[in-house]
Amino acid sequence: MQILKTIHEDYLRSLMFGLQDGIVSTTGVVIGISTGVENKAIIILAAFVAIAVEATSMAAGQYSSEKAVHQMDKTGRHTDSLVLGAIIMFFAYLLGGAFPILPIIFFPQEIFRIIAIISAFFGLFLIGYLKGQLVEHRPLRSAIELFIIGSVATIVGVVVGYLFRV
Numbered sequence: 001m002q003i004l005k006t007i008h009e010d011y012l013r014s015l016m017f018g019l020q021d022g023i024v025s026t027t028g029v030v031i032g033i034s035t036g037v038e039n040k041a042i043i044i045l046a047a048f049v050a051i052a053v054e055a056t057s058m059a060a061g062q063y064s065s066e067k068a069v070h071q072m073d074k075t076g077r078h079t080d081s082l083v084l085g086a087i088i089m090f091f092a093y094l095l096g097g098a099f100p101i102l103p104i105i106f107f108p109q110e111i112f113r114i115i116a117i118i119s120a121f122f123g124l125f126l127i128g129y130l131k132g133q134l135v136e137h138r139p140l141r142s143a144i145e146l147f148i149i150g151s152v153a154t155i156v157g158v159v160v161g162y163l164f165r166v
């Protein structure tokens, strides 16, 4: 954790954003698809396509938006690399997406949805806790906060998936 404290704060934003969005979006996609599709291979394929496209899109978005901020910035505070920020976003998104995707791969059809959701909630809690440790601000509170924020978004994804199932 000590080494992480020396990194530029903009990388921390990429990391947090990527992890959280990777978990929340991928859970919504995975559950949404799995309500309408029985074939496990298709669910996994669709999840991998979604996560690859999203991670790339998020990395591109990170690059462009951070570039705009850097161009606006006159304080010289932004010494962070745009490319590295985008790379961190990409891998953080993939890592976040692993929380709901791995249960789909390793558990049987009947239970994988509920385990994917539990895994996603656990991931949000864990990331919130580690973030709290890193910034030295009430880890448990950070964990619960991220858990609640992420869970609300995850539940919206799951509910919409059920409503529009085919």
Ligand SMILES: [Zn+2]
Binding pocket: 010, 066, 069, 070, 078, 079, 080
């Ligand atoms: Zn920056």
